[in-house]
Amino acid sequence: MSKEQARIPYEAKDLSVLRLAPVAVEDRPKAALELLGEMLKYKRSLRLYLDVCTHCGACAEQCHSYLGTKDPYNMPVARVELVRRVYKKFFAPGRSVFRAWEGAKDLDQETIDQWYKYFHQCNQCRRCAVFCPKGIDTAEVTIAMRELLAHLGLVTKFHAGIVKNMEKTGNNMGTPLPAIKDGLEFLEEELKEETGLDIPIPMDVERAEVLFNPSSSDLFTNTDGLMAVAKIFYKAGVSWTLSSRIAETANFGLFFHEPTMREHSRRLVQAGKELGVKRIVAGECGHGWRTWRMFTDTINGPLPFPVVHLFEEVLEYLRTGRIQFDKSKNPEVVTYHDPCNYARGGDLIEQPRELLRACVENFVEMTPTKQYSFCCGGGSGILMDEAMDLRVALGQPKAECVRATGAEILCAPCAICKAQLPVVMDHHKVDVRVKGLSDLMGLALIL
Amino acid sequence: MADLNVNGQVIALDEDGFLEDAGVWNEEVALALAATEDVSELTEDHWKVINYLRNYYEQFGVAPMIRKLCKETGYDLKKIYELFPSGPAKGACKIAGLLKPTGCV
Numbered sequence: 448m449s450k451e452q453a454r455i456p457y458e459a460k461d462l463s464v465l466r467l468a469p470v471a472v473e474d475r476p477k478a479a480l481e482l483l484g485e486m487l488k489y490k491r492s493l494r495l496y497l498d499v500c501t502h503c504g505a506c507a508e509q510c511h512s513y514l515g516t517k518d519p520y521n522m523p524v525a526r527v528e529l530v531r532r533v534y535k536k537f538f539a540p541g542r543s544v545f546r547a548w549e550g551a552k553d554l555d556q557e558t559i560d561q562w563y564k565y566f567h568q569c570n571q572c573r574r575c576a577v578f579c580p581k582g583i584d585t586a587e588v589t590i591a592m593r594e595l596l597a598h599l600g601l602v603t604k605f606h607a608g609i610v611k612n613m614e615k616t617g618n619n620m621g622t623p624l625p626a627i628k629d630g631l632e633f634l635e636e637e638l639k640e641e642t643g644l645d646i647p648i649p650m651d652v653e654r655a656e657v658l659f660n661p662s663s664s665d666l667f668t669n670t671d672g673l674m675a676v677a678k679i680f681y682k683a684g685v686s687w688t689l690s691s692r693i694a695e696t697a698n699f700g701l702f703f704h705e706p707t708m709r710e711h712s713r714r715l716v717q718a719g720k721e722l723g724v725k726r727i728v729a730g731e732c733g734h735g736w737r738t739w740r741m742f743t744d745t746i747n748g749p750l751p752f753p754v755v756h757l758f759e760e761v762l763e764y765l766r767t768g769r770i771q772f773d774k775s776k777n778p779e780v781v782t783y784h785d786p787c788n789y790a791r792g793g794d795l796i797e798q799p800r801e802l803l804r805a806c807v808e809n810f811v812e813m814t815p816t817k818q819y820s821f822c823c824g825g826g827s828g829i830l831m832d833e834a835m836d837l838r839v840a841l842g843q844p845k846a847e848c849v850r851a852t853g854a855e856i857l858c859a860p861c862a863i864c865k866a867q868l869p870v871v872m873d874h875h876k877v878d879v880r881v882k883g884l885s886d887l888m889g890l891a892l893i894l
Numbered sequence: 895m896a897d898l899n900v901n902g903q904v905i906a907l908d909e910d911g912f913l914e915d916a917g918v919w920n921e922e923v924a925l926a927l928a929a930t931e932d933v934s935e936l937t938e939d940h941w942k943v944i945n946y947l948r949n950y951y952e953q954f955g956v957a958p959m960i961r962k963l964c965k966e967t968g969y970d971l972k973k974i975y976e977l978f979p980s981g982p983a984k985g986a987c988k989i990a991g992l993l994k995p996t997g998c999v
Binding site: 457604605608609612618619620621622623625626629630633634637662663664666667668670697732830832833862863865866 | 909910954955956957958959960961962965983984995996997998999
């Protein structure tokens with residue numbers, strides 16, 4: 448396999464779960480033009496972003512994808528230009544004779560191939576939007592273009608598989624309910640062994656105060672985080688429950704297919720209503736959080752309860768003295784990675800820092816940080832094994848930021864970041880352990 | 895990925911090198927899959943992990959929690975990575991004939 452091929456995710460063969468009729472390859476250019484025309488009618492932000500770019504280039508050196516790959520098409524301005532040049536020819540205001548002078552282009556098969564390739568090399572991290580003088584958010588263009596590609600029948604195998612699992616089981620990993628229950632029983636035994644206490648991980652408890660929605664990887668690889676959450680609710684004296692309908696905060700529909708995103712959100716809201724909880728608490732997941740906080744009320748509201756983040760919930764316990772931490776339990780140097788969708792799309796910047804300062808002894812900021820932080824390189828679900836060469840290139844700027852801190856622990860409170868960063872740090876030889884914030888809080892919690 | 899040839903029988907693999915049909919797994923297939931994972935020999939330690947994964951998979955249709963795998967086999971994660979260099983979710987599951995774990999892993 449060539450290096451270039453190793454950067455292109457596999458295409459899904461079966462898109463039945465998305466209820467989309469695939470378009471024959473030879474019909475794709477014509478269909479793509481129609482779809483773009485339709486999309487421009489209802490996505491005003493897309494039209495605006497295509498119209499207002501001045502090609503100033505302020506975004507180029509701010510994009511980790513360009514910095515990590517050095518592929519000029521990965522400059523945000525050039526990525527969007529792949530669409531803009533078609534827009535200029537067919538849809539932009541003004542006389543067509545002038546448009547031809549501005550690099551306008553027909554929409555052909557090569558264009559579609561480039562769209563598939565380069566809109567899967569954008570992590571939808573929104574860092575370019577922080578630096579663009581016109582506020583162009585390439586993530587929104589990437590989301591729109593992946594949606595268009597989906598309608599042409601071009602979705603990655605990885606993403607389609609996850610949607611299928613979600614529909615079938617209520618979680619992205621496709622873990623059936625008996626296996627989830629078996630795993631939770633095992634974790635309760637582990638908690639008993641660790642603490643000597645009977646700390647429950649309840650499921651389907653009606654009228655519990657909190658419905659906690661974890662990432663399904665918390666039930667597979669990141670179990671320390673889920674055990675920590677159980678300890679915190681136990682100590683705070685809050686009745687809580689998981690739902691057998693859904694155990695997944697990571698809403699992959701956001702990345703490429705709006706109906707899927709809406710359905711995932713609806714499923715959670717329905718689970719909360721059926722159980723009659725007072726609020727839903729979302730676990731560690733960046734983009735999932737953006738969806739819950741920013742979109743849920745609009746697309747599935749009005750809601751009878753708030754959707755809050757675990758960090759907001761735990762901060763309340765900490766500030767009111769319901770829980771306390773012994774930070775000497777975390778003596779290592781810890782730095783914090785801002786998940787893109789917390790810092791640039793979910794209003795979670797200071798809350799995790801307040802918690803970190805309370806539960807670890809040596810917290811150091813990395814540079815750049817907060818809304819200027821670089822993406823892990825796995826954002827927007829670029830977690831495919833076949834794209835490993837791409838993933839480590841996308842993660843390279845972050846690796847250097849982490850290296851410069853000298854930290855022993857990298858706190859990365861997002862399921863995608865937790866899957867991506869160990870691979871990136873290992874590849875770039877940065878000696879650091881990746882943990883969630885829950886994991887660190889669990890270690891420091893005074894029971 | 896190219897299909898496997900096990901004693902003249904062609905075994906279909908998916909693009910990631912996992913079995914297309916988990917039902918065709920047997921010990922000889924495991925040996926052939928091990929070769930694709932740079933595991934040259936399947937020792938008693940390997941079989942302990944593989945057998946645990948297979949038993950769990952047959953009961954629940956999915957791979958177990960990594961923590962549970964470690965606890966029940968008595969091997970820590972470091973040891974599992976020594977046995978299966980690409981890790982429990984990829985190397986070990988592949989050789990044991992399970993479907994590939996997906997999601998944020």
